[in-house]
Amino acid sequence: MTRLLFILVLLTGACLAQAGNTVTITASGAPTGSCSYIFQYIDSATGTQYNCKAGAWNAIGGSGSGTTTIASGTAALATSAISSATCATVVTSSGTGIATTDVITVGFNGDPTAVTGYVPLTTGMLTIIVYPTTNTANFKVCNNTSASITPGAITLNWRVVR
Numbered sequence: 001m002t003r004l005l006f007i008l009v010l011l012t013g014a015c016l017a018q019a020g021n022t023v024t025i026t027a028s029g030a031p032t033g034s035c036s037y038i039f040q041y042i043d044s045a046t047g048t049q050y051n052c053k054a055g056a057w058n059a060i061g062g063s064g065s066g067t068t069t070i071a072s073g074t075a076a077l078a079t080s081a082i083s084s085a086t087c088a089t090v091v092t093s094s095g096t097g098i099a100t101t102d103v104i105t106v107g108f109n110g111d112p113t114a115v116t117g118y119v120p121l122t123t124g125m126l127t128i129i130v131y132p133t134t135n136t137a138n139f140k141v142c143n144n145t146s147a148s149i150t151p152g153a154i155t156l157n158w159r160v161v162r
Contacts, residue, residue, distance in 0.1 A: 030068070031057040059162060070102065071095030072159040074109070075139050081150040082117075082126065087142040095137050095160060102132045102160045106139075109155045117141075117151030126151055132160070 023039050025031070031041040035052035042049050048068050050057045059068045075093045082088045098104075106128070112118040117126040124145035131138050137158050143149050 030059075067161040070097040070160040070162055071137070072157075073137065075137065075156045075158060077128070077139060077141055077151065077154045077156065079151055079153055081148050082141060082143040083148050084143055084146050087129070087140050089140075091139045091141075093137045093139070093158065094135060095158075096135055098132050098135050098137060098160050100132055100134060102162070104130050104132055104137050104158050104160055106130050106156050106158045109157055112154055115152035115154055117149045118154060123147070128156070130158075 023036075024042065025039065026042045026044050028043065028045040030043060030048070031050050034055050035041075035057055036055075037052050039052045040049065041051075041057060046068070049060050051060050052058070073093045073095060075091050077091055078088050080088065113120060119125060126149060127142045127144055129140040129142060131140075137160070139156060139158075141151065
């Protein structure tokens with residue numbers, strides 16, 4: 001009996017020693033503010049799980065994808081003439097949370113190959129330069145041809161994920 005009681009005390013002590021290693025916080029929306037290495041956070045709205053890495057929240061998964069959409073939107077590109085070897089004024093689209101280290105994924109909202117300026121010709125076509133700045137997705141249309149081009153209307157769909 002003494003031996004059984006001694007084993008029970010040892011096992012209970014080992015189990016209790018494991019308690020309290022992680023603090024789990026569950027709420028709706030992405031976490032904000034600083035954190036400690038023992039914290040983990042679960043966004044109840046999306047299922048995304050976050051851990052604390054170097055004092056900052058880091059998305060580690062959720063919904064099976066392992067990524068979180070930071071921002072998304074559309075951008076209608078300008079239709080004014082673009083001279084040879086120049087770029088049009090940048091078109092911007094606001095996106096809260098975009099960082100300069102992010103990559104913006106872009107797609108057309110329709111087939112661009114029938115739109116003036118984006119038709120594949122032997123004389124060339126317009127190029128779209130995409131880049132992030134803080135809280136902004138930027139789109140610049142440049143003309144690499146030897147003649148001025150007045151582009152047709154094009155709308156881009158864009159997204160930033162981490």
